Amino acid sequence: MPSQDLRIQPTTDLHGKTALVTGGSRSLGKDIALRLAQAGADVISTYRSQSEAAAEVVDAITRLDRRAVAVQADLEGTGQIAALAEAVVAQLASWGAEGLDILVNNAGVSSHQPFGSITEDEFDRVVNTNFKSVVFLTQALLPTLNDGGRVIAIGSGLGRFTMAGLSVYGSLKAGLEQYMAYLGTELGPRGITANAVSPGALDTDFNAAALEHDPQMRGFIGSVTALGRMGVAEDVGGVVAMLCSPAGRWITGQRIEVSGGMYL
Template identity: 50%
Template structure:
């Protein structure tokens, strides 16, 4: 590893938004460790794409719903950093891994609530805490939220509530880690057409048309609309951007 090499960890980086984040970071000259929940072959394909751009990459398994496994993941990450980069440190943490479901408030079960809590808030909270000793001074944390913390969309009460907690958490990270030179920001996508929300948008033309109609730019988003924003926040050009919620939604419901 050269003195100028930066390393990012992108959770959920094997597909959708996370994949484009990982590829966009690589285009900025940043090495990437990405995580996947079950599909190892998908993740390894992203690693190959990154390596083809002359950056180093690795893929590790991580299930954010199993909070008690985060400690062993951090240990595995440390070994990967040492073996592949000869370091124990990261520069950027992008907490992107997530799950989706459109469930009316009246139908939400405690089991579903708890799974969303672990994946979208509790897991992010304690993974970030566990990785704090391994974040370099001058690095940054990017937490992924959602446009639905600003506008209400029926069926998203659980998802948006957890993301609302993430937005508050991010401001506290910025406040408490600033003395280490570590920035913390939120990127909040609007409706994005990926396999993550296939039932809500990709396979629902009526919903896609409705969402496009309330967006000034006249379309829903794509993964490629988000990755570059994350990569920018990891660049020196964004060194004075801190404690911000950046909505990347095409201006929906303006």
């Protein structure tokens, strides 16, 4: 039988919650940050270089009567993680917040090239940004993360199906998804859920180069997707918000694919 507090609360209510969204200045990260704010959360987002875009996201959130700030951080590896964690703690203190409730590890880079031509430098860049930084940023924020909180990592449909030229990216995303299952096991005693949200191909600037290189890609992806089109960021952000809300309290250690049924 559902607990009394779940019955009387809106299932997507995040009022009083705080969130960190990495890579929150554009594309999927922007939509996630806005969805969390629309549900009531105050949001810290990170950006690597696009300060104007990050400022626009902050402005959009403040117009929702939520608090927001953008912090510059390069997450290609671990060099800036300690400083980012300190900045998050300081910002939470300035808000009078007791800790961080939601961590969304969204920042990432893509790599689309044949396996035979990928270099060690490129391998390191992709793994460090998409996997290593997630592991160590989450570790650094554990003392700040409140019991009963949420940790989300953005995986990929490529953890289930394959496409040529994406061997390293797809493989590490599959590893990241499995890591979240392990994290769910370790954080369960604190009531913290950990899940991977894994989009299919999205029509965002993250994939802009590949879409420009092959103008027929949108049509092809629609043809292998049950719902008949390529996804957009707005198809995914709401799923993240749901997992961070009371409605997602009993979901942990899972890989949740949001792909419109790509390659079913």
